[in-house]
Structures are given as C-alpha cells and as structure tokens.
Amino acid sequence: MKYLYILLLLLLVISCGDKQEKEVAVKTAKPLMSLVTKHNATKSVAPKFLNDVVGWQKLKLVDSFFVNYRNISPNEALNNAVELKDLVKSLNDSIPKKFNIASFKARVNVLYNETLRLADLKDIPAIKATEVNVQVDKTIEAFSAVNIKVNTILQKQRFEDLIDVDVSFIGLDTTKIDNFSKKTIDLKLKEKFINKNNLDKGALKRQ
DSSP states (O other), X not given: OHHHHHXXXXXXXXXXXXXXXXXXXXXXXXXXXXXXXXXXXXXXXXXXXXXXXXXXXXXXXXXXXXXTTXXXXXXXXXXXXXXXXXXXXXXHHTOOGGGOSXXXXXXXXXXHHHHHHHHHGGGOTTOOHHHHHHHHHHHHHHHXXXXXXXXXHHHHHHHHHHHHHHHHHTTOOGGGOOHHHHHHHHHHHHHHHHHHHTOOTTGGGOO
C-alpha cells in the first residue's frame, strides 16, 4: 500500500508539471500572436496610370485594405483574412476588358489563393505567429505582382497608341506598308518611346 501511495504521488507531480509547461507555452504564444509586425507596403499602380483605373472600385478597395497589413499583429491578420479573401474574389469578378488577359488573370488567381491560405490558418489551433507573418508577406507580394502587371499592360497600351498616332501623323497608309517595313517603323518608334520615357528596354516585352 505504501508503494501505491508513492506511485500515485509521482504521477500527480508529473501531471502537474506537464500542465504547468503547457500553460507557460500558451502564455508565451499569445503575446507573440498579439505582437504588431511591420510588413512591406504593396507596390502601387504608377501615378501616371491612376486615371486608367479610376473606375475600378474593387481594385481601390483591395489596395486600401492592404494598408492595414503594413503594421498588423498575426491575430488581426487572421481576423481580417476572410474579409480580404472576399474582396479579392470581388476583384477577380470585376476585371475590366483591357486587363482581361490570361497573364493578368493568373496573377489575380495567385493572389486569391494566397488569401485563401491566410484565411485557412485561422482554423489551425496551434498556428505560430511566424507562420502567419510569412503568409501575410506572401499575400502582400501577390498583390504587388497584380499592380506591377497593371503598370506593364498600360505601359504597353500607351506605346501601341503612340505607334498608331505617329504612323498616321507622318502620313503613312498602314494598309500599304508591308510587314518588314511595319516592323522597322515599330522598332524605331519603340526606341524613341523608351528613350523619351527613360524605360528599361525589356519592360515593354513583358506581357
């Protein structure tokens, strides 16, 4: 009987020790989840293109929402994740015709998938603050890629518009220009446009 009491006492001590360790771990994790972390700001649509997207309200809403993620705790990021996911879904459903191309929609889909992953983290009980912060960074990078693509598409459209205007201005009939001549004119106008706007020569090739 004496040994039985000793065994029960040992089990009780071990059990209390495990419980205390778990409580310490929980208390340590909670402050980390509430600690505000600074994240990089998203890349923006270039000021010269703002008039081209002035009517795209869903893009404005998503952009404004990401301002909250520049300084945010993991808990706040998770609490806002579902709303962010819904906003990006609305963005995907409202893509204007000029951006309705496969390469652009692919970037929006990547962004939506990242917001889904961020929202899913809310359902993981033992999620770590570092894991949430990493996913926040990935989501921010995905939205930056969307805005960068907006700039690229609009830059290319402006270049194409410039070609049309310049060719007409110098009095050429484009219906009578062969493919070789048209290509030469395009290259010269492209070089002129790049030099005038101090652009990277590879910038207009990316679509």
